Amino acid sequence: GQQLNQSPQSMFIQEGEDVSMNCTSSSIFNTWLWYKQDPGEGPVLLIALYKAGELTSNGRLTAQFGITRKDSFLNISASIPSDVGIYFCAGRIGANSKLTFGKGITLSVRP
């Protein structure tokens, strides 16, 4: 079945550092999405990617849709304390197909 792999489960960085997260799959996805979830709230979309090779930025965040369509990465530059949260990758195969999520990475930022 469709699965998205995110690891490690947790990451700990120092404020001001850059961090990169990867998401991989054995299946091809035609949309890749990155979400952030704060405690007790629903996930919020950070970046959406629709085309293989696409590189998109949103402030300090940059994400890329892998050429093979089987992976994506998210970079956060110059981390700040409010970057703390759970980061999920998600993918969709078709327009009306389900949205598959990775297990998420919990990011901690030390001041």
Add this chain to the structure above:
Amino acid sequence: SQTIHQWPATLVQPVGSPLSLECTVEGTSNPNLYWYRQAAGRGLQLLFYSVGIGQISSEVPQNLSASRPQDRQFILSSKKLLLSDSGFYLCAWSLRDRLTEAFFGQGTRLTVV
């Protein structure tokens, strides 16, 4: 603009009691709708998704059911709750026939006691 409403925000229910969580979307038509469950603050498990009124796909066998009585209304139900049904339930929507993102509600924290 589109908005998604999910309620209640928190719920404490005894084992064996029924459940009804409601989700409505405003500002769009014919959305795809989803129910996810998140246990222990990690991982989103897709429970149900719907591409139209009365059309429900179940992803995992469980003690829950879903219904879509109206185009923009999605309901998660149970006849008898189990302790294992505790978790954070999230409703989401996306545009029909589009390879676009999904937008989430604020979630319902369900504790079965």
